[in-house]
Amino acid sequence: MKLLSAFRSSYLNRRGSTFRSLDPSSFDGAFIPKPSPSSIFWLAIHCLCCLISLILGFRFSHLVLFFLFSTSVTNLYTTTAGVSQLLQLKPSEKANVTAKSSRVVVGRHGIRIRPWPHPNPIEVMRAHQLLERVQKEQKSLYGVRRPRAVIAVTPTYVRTFQALHLTGVMHSLMLVPYDVVWIVVEAGGKSNETASFVGKSRLKTIHVGFDQKMPNTWEDRGKLESKMRIQALRIVREEKLDGIVVFVDDSNMHSMELFDEIQNVRWFGALSVGILAHSGNADELSSVLKTNQEGKPLSMPIQGPSCDSSGKLVGWHVFNTQPYATKTAVYVDDKAAVMPSKMEWSGFVLNSRLLWKESAVDRPAWVKDVNNLLDGNEEIEDGPLSLVKDPSMVETLESCGRNVLLWWLRVEARADSKFPPGWIIKSPLDITVPSERTPWLDSSSKLPVVTKEEKNNQPATEKRSGKPRGSKSKNNRGTQEPKTTRSRK
Amino acid sequence: MKLTSWVLIFLACNLAFSTISAFRLSRSQPTERISGSAGDVLDDNPVGRLKVFVYELPSKYNKKILQKDPRCLTHMFAAEIYMQRFLLSSPVRTLNPEEADWFYVPVYTTCDLTPNGLPLPFKSPRMMRSAIQLIASNWPYWNRTEGADHFFVVPHDFGACFHYQEEKAIGRGILPLLQRATLVQTFGQRNHVCLKEGSITVPPYAPPQKMQSHLIPGKTPRSIFVYFRGLFYDVGNDPEGGYYARGARAAVWENFKDNPLFDISTEHPTTYYEDMQRAIFCLCPLGWAPWSPRLVEAVIFGCIPVIIADDIVLPFADAIPWEDIGVFVDEKDVPYLDTILTSIPPEVILRKQRLLANPSMKQAMLFPQPAQPGDAFHQVLNGLARKLPHDRSVYLRPGEKLLNWTAGPVADLKPW
Numbered sequence: 001m002k003l004l005s006a007f008r009s010s011y012l013n014r015r016g017s018t019f020r021s022l023d024p025s026s027f028d029g030a031f032i033p034k035p036s037p038s039s040i041f042w043l044a045i046h047c048l049c050c051l052i053s054l055i056l057g058f059r060f061s062h063l064v065l066f067f068l069f070s071t072s073v074t075n076l077y078t079t080t081a082g083v084s085q086l087l088q089l090k091p092s093e094k095a096n097v098t099a100k101s102s103r104v105v106v107g108r109h110g111i112r113i114r115p116w117p118h119p120n121p122i123e124v125m126r127a128h129q130l131l132e133r134v135q136k137e138q139k140s141l142y143g144v145r146r147p148r149a150v151i152a153v154t155p156t157y158v159r160t161f162q163a164l165h166l167t168g169v170m171h172s173l174m175l176v177p178y179d180v181v182w183i184v185v186e187a188g189g190k191s192n193e194t195a196s197f198v199g200k201s202r203l204k205t206i207h208v209g210f211d212q213k214m215p216n217t218w219e220d221r222g223k224l225e226s227k228m229r230i231q232a233l234r235i236v237r238e239e240k241l242d243g244i245v246v247f248v249d250d251s252n253m254h255s256m257e258l259f260d261e262i263q264n265v266r267w268f269g270a271l272s273v274g275i276l277a278h279s280g281n282a283d284e285l286s287s288v289l290k291t292n293q294e295g296k297p298l299s300m301p302i303q304g305p306s307c308d309s310s311g312k313l314v315g316w317h318v319f320n321t322q323p324y325a326t327k328t329a330v331y332v333d334d335k336a337a338v339m340p341s342k343m344e345w346s347g348f349v350l351n352s353r354l355l356w357k358e359s360a361v362d363r364p365a366w367v368k369d370v371n372n373l374l375d376g377n378e379e380i381e382d383g384p385l386s387l388v389k390d391p392s393m394v395e396t397l398e399s400c401g402r403n404v405l406l407w408w409l410r411v412e413a414r415a416d417s418k419f420p421p422g423w424i425i426k427s428p429l430d431i432t433v434p435s436e437r438t439p440w441l442d443s444s445s446k447l448p449v450v451t452k453e454e455k456n457n458q459p460a461t462e463k464r465s466g467k468p469r470g471s472k473s474k475n476n477r478g479t480q481e482p483k484t485t486r487s488r489k
Numbered sequence: 490m491k492l493t494s495w496v497l498i499f500l501a502c503n504l505a506f507s508t509i510s511a512f513r514l515s516r517s518q519p520t521e522r523i524s525g526s527a528g529d530v531l532d533d534n535p536v537g538r539l540k541v542f543v544y545e546l547p548s549k550y551n552k553k554i555l556q557k558d559p560r561c562l563t564h565m566f567a568a569e570i571y572m573q574r575f576l577l578s579s580p581v582r583t584l585n586p587e588e589a590d591w592f593y594v595p596v597y598t599t600c601d602l603t604p605n606g607l608p609l610p611f612k613s614p615r616m617m618r619s620a621i622q623l624i625a626s627n628w629p630y631w632n633r634t635e636g637a638d639h640f641f642v643v644p645h646d647f648g649a650c651f652h653y654q655e656e657k658a659i660g661r662g663i664l665p666l667l668q669r670a671t672l673v674q675t676f677g678q679r680n681h682v683c684l685k686e687g688s689i690t691v692p693p694y695a696p697p698q699k700m701q702s703h704l705i706p707g708k709t710p711r712s713i714f715v716y717f718r719g720l721f722y723d724v725g726n727d728p729e730g731g732y733y734a735r736g737a738r739a740a741v742w743e744n745f746k747d748n749p750l751f752d753i754s755t756e757h758p759t760t761y762y763e764d765m766q767r768a769i770f771c772l773c774p775l776g777w778a779p780w781s782p783r784l785v786e787a788v789i790f791g792c793i794p795v796i797i798a799d800d801i802v803l804p805f806a807d808a809i810p811w812e813d814i815g816v817f818v819d820e821k822d823v824p825y826l827d828t829i830l831t832s833i834p835p836e837v838i839l840r841k842q843r844l845l846a847n848p849s850m851k852q853a854m855l856f857p858q859p860a861q862p863g864d865a866f867h868q869v870l871n872g873l874a875r876k877l878p879h880d881r882s883v884y885l886r887p888g889e890k891l892l893n894w895t896a897g898p899v900a901d902l903k904p905w
Contacts, residue, residue, distance in 0.1 A: 127827075138707070
């Protein structure tokens with residue numbers, strides 16, 4: 001219709017006639033007007049009105065017709081409360097030639113505006129209720145038939161970055177639209193720190209302690225975490241929790257679609273995990289890329305199932321650790337990239353019924369009997385795939401792992417980094433170093449706040465030196481000083 | 490004993506069948522059967538119920554025009570071209586005119602386009618007249634009934650009135666030679682000169698592949714309450730406002746421009762089709778003519794159409810119960826549109842969405858190539874079949890003449 005209007009304007013420009021011609025005999029493209037007296041008369045009136053309009057500056061013909069022929073004269077916009085009114089002009093004479101009278105009239109109509117044309121909050125609320133109802137219906141049609149509970153297993157321990165990681169996990173789980181049971185296994189025993197996160201989450205939680213302390217090498221950590229996860233699976237078996245077990249590592253990031261997708265798993269499923277093997281050191285990453293340039297193209301940082309064209313599971317993508325061969329982190333606080341293990345636990349989900357003692361009959365043949373493992377008689381060897389006898393039967397989720405729904409990341413602070421317990425600074429700071437020069441001579445209202453921050457910054461840089469390293473906070477201090485010197489001037 | 494076992498087997502089969510069909514339905518949106526005033530006719534198969542004879546007109550009436558401007562294949566008036574192509578290869582076509590119930594005249598009257606792509610209707614009356622003169626002189630079937638068993642596709646703005654401006658169209662009226670023929674047109678408004686009794690209203694052409702390629706997964710939640718993209722004021726042709734759309738579009742803008750429930754603007758987003766699938770209501774107000782392709786788009790994308798056009802006649806109105814599917818708002822009630830829409834009970838909204846999800850409903854609005862069962866071509870044929878058998882008055886006595894061949898503006902009488 002926009003094109004049509006554009007055309008019309010061009011046509012009119014060509015023809016040079018007004019749009020609403022008062023001339024009843026229509027002026028068509030290839031039409032020769034019949035010179036009848038009435039048409040000449042109207043033409044003359046029309047020309048006269050045009051001239052007067054030119055002089056007066058508004059459409060005189062409009063006004064004349066209005067005054068001569070209109071039956072009801074009312075205002076277009078009204079400020080009085082009540083019914084909105086409209087301006088009705090005499091419609092063009094050629095309308096309603098048919099015998100039946102149409103209530104639709106061709107011609108200029110008023111633009112109806114109600115007295116207070118703004119949203120009504122009650123109606124907005126009703127509309128939102130309608131939206132919710134429609135979306136609920138959509139969910140029941142296209143979403144999951146019978147949503148099962150999500151059992152999230154998180155191994156954790158108290159350290160500087162725990163607050164960062166657990167906050168993320170907690171928020172992700174709180175947003176999950178299904179029932180969630182959060183099993184938190186903590187190395188080094190239960191602590192108040194973790195308990196506060198677990199309590200804040202307002203989810204159904206099970207918080208247990210694990211007797212060993214977290215070691216300092218990534219490899220040993222991995223092993224301990226596996227043991228902690230097995231402990232959690234034992235709890236699932238004992239409590240007979242029903243749902244889908246997801247391994248939610250505290251430093252990983254999960255998308256909301258992940259929790260929708262895992263509802264489709266029947267027994268044992270595999271997902272694609274995006275591997276973010278980053279050390280925070282940009283130079284190192286570029287050197288990695290340089291060594292790769294002459295070789296093969298950099299492979300995808302994905303770990304997960306791989307299918308052939310018919311969708312059947314044929315193998316597993318594994319993160320290519322080759323480029324990082326000599327430069328991987330061994331100790332937790334090494335500055336190098338952290339490598340994932342061959343198959344991360346977080347890329348697998350399982351039906352909690354696999355773990356129950358009684359469901360030996362229902363369990364499919366390709367899944368091992370985990371009771372031995374859970375009873376502590378065996379050791380878990382290579383990761384989650386050792387739970388299945390036949391890895392090719394593992395179900396693949398999200399179109400064979402084409403969509404990456406979660407990301408694996410390992411980032412930790414230095415081993416000796418300290419942080420205030422519960423991130424609350426209760427006691428007065430024990431190291432106060434007076435600033436070398438008082439940057440301001442006049443006392444202003446901002447003074448006490450700034451000095452407190454200054455004091456906080458200084459001991460903090462000595463206490464806490466996690467990633468980012470001290471360089472960044474040094475920059476902070478650096479930027480502060482020129483600012484203050486400027487204010488001095 | 491044997492009887493009971495047979496009964497049990499029969500019941501078991503029934504149960505299995507019903508669960509299978511229930512399972513099939515449960516995976517997709519449950520739908521409701523659509524039956525209009527003519528009954529449950531959307532799925533009727535016209536083959537065998539009527540025979541259509543297609544006149545062989547010289548190519549200057551159709552093919553040459555198309556060759557001059559191939560844009561005619563993609564604009565919203567392309568139905569006339571696709572109708573001919575469909576009929577030429579359809580089983581309802583007959584090569585023997587003696588046994589035909591209906592006669593089709595393939596003349597492309599809406600294919601004279603401006604550089605912008607808009608059809609100019611000025612030569613259309615002459616073209617139509619020339620075509621009719623041709624068939625009247627070369628075949629006896631026109632004179633037999635003076636066109637009462639012929640049908641024409643006239644998809645332009647005001648149908649066979651052949652003008653884009655409503656006043657001028659009303660002034661011209663339907664072409665006198667088409668007074669007895671059946672017109673297949675997009676325009677429909679009750680008690681209007683340009684809608685003849687017995688016309689078949691069809692939807693405007695919308696490219697099916699383009700719409701199919703923009704489908705999004707059904708689980709995307711519908712989060713927009715009311716959606717509209719288009720003009721509110723036509724400043725080029727109607728600078729003062731109030732003429733375009735009889736002031737209805739301007740009223741929508743003025744009343745709801747700051748309402749968060751109404752996602753309305755004049756932009757042309759690339760995600761127009763995707764956005765429609767995320768909306769519950771799509772406004773389909775009148776423009777210069779009451780019909781618009783928005784109705785087709787709304788039906789395809791499952792968005793409930795809110796039709797703001799007084800006395801409009803919607804496509805296939807006897808086969809599709811539009812009252813149950815869309816929401817009709819009088820132009821005078823536009824300022825209260827938000828009250829009207831929010832006071833619709835949720836069950837009614839869900840029912841309308843179920844009706845819209847019916848695949849035969851969506852199919853009936855499209856002109857796919859090649860033709861598929863239940864599409865708009867077949868609905869037209871069904872409509873023609875429902876008008877059979879022809880009334881006795883259709884056939885004229887020899888020598889009787891009802892049409893006035895010299896009526897109409899003088900310029901129309903010139904040869905084409």
